[in-house]
Amino acid sequence: AKGALWGGRFSGAADSRFKLFNDSLPVDYRLVQQDITGSIAWAGALQQVGVLDELEHGSLVKALHELSESVTDEQILSSGAEDIHSFVEGALIEKVGDLGKKLHTGRSRNDQVATDLKLWCKDQGEQLIEALVRLQQQLLSLAQQEAQTVLPGYTHLQRAQPITFGHWCLAYVEMLERDLTRVKDALARLDRCPLGSGALAGTAYPVDRQALAHALGFASATANSLDAVSDRDHVVELCSAASTAMMHLSRFAEDLIFYNSGEAGFIELSDAVTSGSSLMPQKKNPDALELIRGKAGRVYGALIGILTTMKALPMAYNKDMQEDKEGLFDALDTWLACTEMATLVLDGLKVNSQRTLAAAQQGYANATELADYLVSKGMPFREAHHVVGEVVVAAIAAQKALEDFTLPELQAFSGVIQSDVFQHLTIDACLAKRDTLGGTALIQVEQALGNREAKEAVAEH
Numbered sequence: 001a002k003g004a005l006w007g008g009r010f011s012g013a014a015d016s017r018f019k020l021f022n023d024s025l026p027v028d029y030r031l032v033q034q035d036i037t038g039s040i041a042w043a044g045a046l047q048q049v050g051v052l053d054e055l056e057h058g059s060l061v062k063a064l065h066e067l068s069e070s071v072t073d074e075q076i077l078s079s080g081a082e083d084i085h086s087f088v089e090g091a092l093i094e095k096v097g098d099l100g101k102k103l104h105t106g107r108s109r110n111d112q113v114a115t116d117l118k119l120w121c122k123d124q125g126e127q128l129i130e131a132l133v134r135l136q137q138q139l140l141s142l143a144q145q146e147a148q149t150v151l152p153g154y155t156h157l158q159r160a161q162p163i164t165f166g167h168w169c170l171a172y173v174e175m176l177e178r179d180l181t182r183v184k185d186a187l188a189r190l191d192r193c194p195l196g197s198g199a200l201a202g203t204a205y206p207v208d209r210q211a212l213a214h215a216l217g218f219a220s221a222t223a224n225s226l227d228a229v230s231d232r233d234h235v236v237e238l239c240s241a242a243s244t245a246m247m248h249l250s251r252f253a254e255d256l257i258f259y260n261s262g263e264a265g266f267i268e269l270s271d272a273v274t275s276g277s278s279l280m281p282q283k284k285n286p287d288a289l290e291l292i293r294g295k296a297g298r299v300y301g302a303l304i305g306i307l308t309t310m311k312a313l314p315m316a317y318n319k320d321m322q323e324d325k326e327g328l329f330d331a332l333d334t335w336l337a338c339t340e341m342a343t344l345v346l347d348g349l350k351v352n353s354q355r356t357l358a359a360a361q362q363g364y365a366n367a368t369e370l371a372d373y374l375v376s377k378g379m380p381f382r383e384a385h386h387v388v389g390e391v392v393v394a395a396i397a398a399q400k401a402l403e404d405f406t407l408p409e410l411q412a413f414s415g416v417i418q419s420d421v422f423q424h425l426t427i428d429a430c431l432a433k434r435d436t437l438g439g440t441a442l443i444q445v446e447q448a449l450g451n452r453e454a455k456e457a458v459a460e461h
């Protein structure tokens, strides 16, 4: 096959349909900078073992730097090369002639692609970390701003107990914190350099692989060549981290879609992240949030895809593994885009604190308080729960809130009820009582915000 890296053994040409099927360039062109970086480091290793002299090394590295600066996606994609490794080598040979043909000494595309992809994961991981931290910061400032805004808290989508909007924000800050640790864990585990593992058995040149790993910014070199070229755990782990994070973002989106609904009216989304209907002029649809919710699906697909591709693959490299990139790229691109979009949605979000308060006041969100009140007067909780159930039934029938009953009306349900009951039924009382670690009381929310600030101050030092 003309122009391919492996033409010598072949006399017949590849079928054009096979070439189209086999080429990975339309996907892996994104690894061009990583492939050049890896090649520069490999040139250094080849000089160290005497395959390249100083002059040769110098001109190869110079040409690779030039390529890195001048190369464009269009140039790569129109080259007809089989994959990004073939493209870079071809472009190098075009620049420096036969010298370029020395670069692949002792190297295989198997250790090369494994290295390139890990370098890409490290770059992308850093970008994700930054985006996740920005979303956390956006949530924290909204939490600060809405620390006292009453919001009905739900279970089963039924109003359960009042919380604050700030408390809701902080719930997502926690999820994002775990998402961050998942990316960092994955990055720490993948931080071992496969280069110098050859095709599968190791390289025949006495390369200092630890030094090579460090030159590429890895913590160390991989320990087993078979594993090094056939390990895609990092793809699985990042797709898994992406899936969990998208699950969180989809819940975030769903909450806000509901809060934004005409029925709830708790928030108003900015024009900047909503769209209209072509038919119904009154509509302002939460498209950004619906897309975040919807895109979780394709990210889960990438996770299932890579797990299924890797299952039962024999040692070591198999071409099946070329299927690793498309899903990974899409999953991490999608995760990054959704994280940025979530930040943008929060940026222009307005909370209607009158609506949230009114909703929290309806729906008997203070029923637990009444039960706790009866408990404070000596009634066992199980009995108190039953009594309050009866009060709620009567209140529903009378279409009023618990606190709208008069004292004698309440006393008809239980003699232990005194006039001090009313101060326990206010929203403020409900909130203030949730004052243990992690609760929705203002003091706890402020404590949580303060803890974050302290943590960030430490992180900056």
Ligand code: ARG
Pocket (backbone or CB within 6 Å): 024, 028, 083, 109, 110, 113, 317, 319, 321, 322, 323
């Ligand atoms: N394009 C291939 C991939 O992405 C590169 C490795 C090819 N190695 C081989 N022996 N054919 O996996």
